Amino acid sequence: MTVLVTGGAGYIGSHMVLALLDAGERVVVVDNLSTGFRSAVPPPALLIEGNVGDQDLISRIIAEHGVRAIVHFAGSIVVPDSVADPLGYYLNNTSNSRTLIAAAVAGGVKAFIFSSTAAVYGNPAEIPVKETADLKPVSPYGTSKLMTEMMLADTAFAHDFRYVALRYFNVAGADPAGRAGQSTPRATHLIKVACETALGKRASMDVFGTDYPTPDGTCVRDYIHVTDLVAAHMAALGYLESGGTSDVFNCGYSSGYSVLEVIEAVKRASGGPFAVTLGPRRPGDAEAIVADxxxxxxxxxxxxxLANLDTIVAHALGWERSLKQAAA
Known part of the structure; x- marks a missing residue:
């Protein structure tokens, strides 16, 4: 039996593939390679280039490879882009997920893990935020993920199908062994951008908003190491396959850091200053969000x-140095 990983050639998905292979699992990856890389999928995992919105393709993969569980990472993730292109996000994140879920049900797949987001909460009234908090996304990205959560809940009620939705907070870092990391060009993740700037790959970096009602005026986020996040996925897979009921879980450390605090951590790790431009707020950004x-x-x-900001930054910086050396 096989685990199907959608978006497995991307940042978080490739770490999940490594964890599954380390556990002795058979893995098939479906990725359209729009932001992922063939080189990120190690053998013996099988990479099939395609779109999760292609129901015939997914149905064929489920049947031919005996897929017993699906871990769904594929999707668009840039909040400002979702504000500019909401229909594109509803297509890629919501409509394509609906097709994937339909293929899973038709193919008899009973375990489904969904990569959701803390963006479903918007600006929560209480921090740290619990899973029971009101769901009020402030961007099409957050709404597109929430709609998929709703589809999963309705599907689980109607069919022999169980799911776990993991609401990610801010994912960062890289595989401690250096096997994988965030490689996407023009990425918008704060820690990656700061590391690239520290290494001279960017002339400077921008801070979007300095007038938020936070201690230093910049946004506050809960940063989680990608390896710990993948461990949460592995735990969720074991939970479902041992008979666990459908549920939703936050994935964060319950501690928050501001944008300026993260930048200072990168400066400490890299050993020097770099250019930072302070600018206006960016559409769709929540002011502060930390997980319970x-x-x-x-x-x-x-x-x-690996719940330590300096550790996360050190692993991210190490990965950026390896990318820089490979490109030299």
Whole structure:
């Protein structure tokens, strides 16, 4: 039996593929390679280039490879882009997910893990935010993910199908062994952008908004190491396959850092200053969001091992140095 990973040639998906292979699983990856890389999918995982919105393709893969579980990463993730292109995000994140879910149900796949987002909360009234908080996304990105959560809940009610939706907070870092990392060109992730700037790959970096009601005026986020996030996916897979019921879990550390604090951490790790431009707010950004992660720790037994901003930054910076050396 096989685990199907959509978006497995991308940043988080490629780390998931490594974890599954390390656990002795058979893995098939479907990725359209719009932002992913063939080189990010290690053998013996099988990479099939295609779109998760192609129901015939997904149905064929499920049947031919005996897929027992799907881990769904494929999608668009840039908040400002979703504001500019909402229909594109509803197509890629919502409509294509609907097609994937339909193929899973038709093919008898009973376990489905969905990469959701803390953006479903918008600007929460209380921090840290619990899974029971009001869901009020402030961007089409957040709404597109919430709509998929709703489809999963309705599908699980109607069919022999169970899911876990993991609401990611801000994912960063790289595989501690250096096997994978964030390689997407023109990425917008703060820690990656700061690391690129520190290494001279960018002339400067922008800070979007300095007038938020936070201690230093910049946005506050809960940063989670990609390796700990993947461990949460592995725990969710084991939970579903041992009979766990459908559920939603936050994935974060319950501690927040501002944009300026992250930049200072990158300066410490890189050993020097770099150019930072302070600018106006960016559409769709929430002011502050930090996870209450008690539920996933208690229900899934998830225990993060890399919950330290300096560790996250060090691994991200190491990956950026390896990319720079490879390009030289």
């Amino acid at each position: 992660s008690a539920k996933i720790r208690e229900r899934l037994g998830w225990t993060p091992k």
